[in-house]
Amino acid sequence: MMTEEKYPEFGVLLVDDEKLWLRGLSMALACSAGINNIHQCDDSRQVMNYLATHNIRVVLLDLTMPHISGEELLKQITQEHPEVAVIVISGMNQLETAVNCMKLGAFDYFVKTNEQERLLKGIHRAIRMIELQNENHQMKDRFLNDKLDSHDAFADIITQDKGVRKIFQYMESVARSSQPVLITGESGVGKELFSRAVHTLSGRSGPIIAVNVAGLDDNVFADTLFGHVKGAFTGAEVERPGMIEQAANGTLFLDEIGDMSIPSQVKLLRLLQEGEYFPLGRDQPKWINARIVVATHQSLEEKMKAGTFRKDLYYRLCTHHIHIPALRERKEDLPLLLDHFMTLAAESLEKKKPTPPKELVTLLSSYHFPGNVRELRAMVYDAISVHKSKILSMETFCKAIGKKPPALDAPPSRDGDEKLFASSENLPTLTEATEALIDEAIERAQGNQTIAARMLGITQPSLSNRLKRSRKKIQE
């Protein structure tokens, strides 16, 4: 039997002397809104004691109750438990009472009508606000104490970069929230790997289900995510649950969302806003019980400017945003990753792990890795597959890097009409330019002449001769 997880992490207390109303609302919350961490209290005299002994962060308070009035209780709660969001519910449509309650610190005010939808949304809003407050506190605490609790969740992510460690701390702070997570970064930086860590950290018992949404036709998108009932369209011979249902109690990972069609963006936005969806051919909505994590290598800011990504969806997605830096921005990870992939490659190819030549890391640091970690991984697997001696040959690496210009860690390429020297500048002489170029190459290659020569497109002996000549000139 599937054990039902409690949502939200803190309790929601419903206070009303009408037992029937309490029961009805509890059921509506659990069935249509997935909120099941619900407590009930039908005696106003017990509320303060209940709050003192339970982890309650949202209270729904009926104003018209015997014994202690709702307004009086509201005063006490906001004084003694300022961390609790109180939603006031009144039987009469009294603007004056509403204004007074808001002044006393209520989070929201509703009139007890049949319009349950609005009330459910109000409760959702309060839960979301408390979740964000919790995350902020946790984040502050983690950053100030440089704390990291769940090392295991990050075991597959090899890094020693301080920036990435900060990302881990951020991930821990937002892991338990029900809000979506947006992961951005260039292709091959490890977005899928990070999404799996987010899932592990969430502590959810369900699976993580990954869907690549790039280029999906809108109908296919809806069918994949929402599923369909039998006979929903020609060929729908059996009912098929969507990926949302398969990810129940877990995480739905939508990859490449930058390439999603506009109609599908509208569907995703609705799903995030309402929390409900309609499988094709079904009149009754279903409630989503999975956390959504999305990823893209595209710049969503650029796409919004071009009008190909909806702003409202972006703002809904970016509450929790993780940006993974490119490999060239965290070069201190290179030796670790190199060693990690050499171990994996040697194991899978059943070879003895070779020793990498000293210059290899320096050579790799001079490269800008457009394909990031995935590219490095492929290079190492290639090198190990052809490797024979004890020391790993640099040849395959040199070839891979040489084939893909720009091979140097060069500044971004200049536009067609941009000149290397400003027209007002005096040009350096050829000798000065050559010397400056050689100095720069030696510095980038960290003093390694073989690598510097490669960068300059000359042989190592030829570079050595030039260096000797210029030293001699200085001595003269």
Ligand SMILES: Nc1ncnc2c1ncn2[C@@H]1O[C@H](COP(=O)(O)OP(=O)(O)OP(=O)(O)O)[C@@H](O)[C@H]1O
């Ligand atoms: N820090 C890391 N430690 C170990 N392996 C990594 C790391 N980062 C990435 N990888 C590996 O690199 C490969 C590419 O990673 P992944 O598929 O997660 O990238 P991505 O950002 O999702 O790429 P794309 O945008 O193309 O989908 C995978 O094999 C992954 O395991």
